[in-house]
Amino acid sequence: MxxxxxxxxxxxxxxxxxxxxxxxxxxxxxxxxxxxxxxxxxxxxxxxxxxxxxxxxxxxxxxxxxxxxxxxxxxxxxxxxxxxxxxxxxxEDAAFIAIDVKQEGDALIFRLNTDDLVIAGPDHPIVAAGDPETPALYVAVRHGTRARLNRSTYAQLVEIALTGMLPEGEAPAATSKGARFSLVPA
CATH class of the missing domain: 3.10.540.10 (duf1285 like domain)
Structure with missing residues (x-):
């Protein structure tokens, strides 16, 4: 098939x-x-x-x-x-690469380099790693594996996050399926 x-x-x-x-x-x-x-x-x-x-x-x-x-x-x-x-x-870094993201209602949907689809949320959190100068964003996939967002997907996600109202002094964050994820490493 x-x-x-x-x-x-x-x-x-x-x-x-x-x-x-x-x-x-x-x-x-x-x-x-x-x-x-x-x-x-x-x-x-x-x-x-x-x-x-x-x-x-x-x-x-x-x-x-x-x-x-x-x-x-x-x-x-x-x-x-x-x-x-x-x-x-x-x-070397992550098992997968997130190559696209779409916001649909209250959900963020990622497409991976393997054509897998992942809906971010409590079971598939988005994690910011690295440091504030050189951050890296990841989304949990399955069985402990994760996908690193490529540059264009990272930019798409930041654009989605910045379309919402950002309280003064608060770091950009994305929400999906009721969970909030900081886009800046701690």
Whole structure:
């Protein structure tokens, strides 16, 4: 069955996004506890490109399949998990890149470089890291993984945040699904 990417983010309503997210059948990696561990010899570069033994994985379907098996433990180690093995994967910054954002009602919807859609909120918080001079914004994806907002998505989010009334002296923040997220690192 060929892969059909979702339509452009701007054309989707919140209900359509929620339906697409619910329809995506992801492996239950959080339920698997394989005894065999090792190293995948894979790396995700800071720009979102995937490599195996230093050769770039250029097939989007392969990247999407591997991405569905990703987890990140509390120590920040990323893993590719299958029912029979758990393989370490090197991640330079974040496992995903957020390449687009749209505000729809009270929600912020992100599209990732893997065509995954993420609705920011209490279960998928936006986190500001770095320092005020060189901030980096991330959105939680799943199983401890996160996506770094690329430059244009970062600019889109700041523009969305600045369209609201900003109380004097308060740092820019974005709200989604009832949660408020500072866009400036603490």
């Amino acid at each position: 060929p892969y059909e990417p979702p339509p452009e983010l701007a054309a989707l309503s919140l209900d359509e996004v929620a339906g697409l997210v619910a329809a995506r059948k992801l492996p239950p990696v959080d339920q698997w506890s394989p005894a065999k561990t090792g190293h995948s010899e894979m790396r995700i570069a800071a720009d979102g490109r995937w490599f195996h033994q230093e050769g770039e994985i250029r097939r989007p379907a392969m990247v999407r399949a591997f991405a569905s098996l990703l987890t990140c433990d509390p120590d920040g180690q990323h893993w590719l998990v299958t029912p029979t093995q758990k393989l370490a994967i090197a991640v």
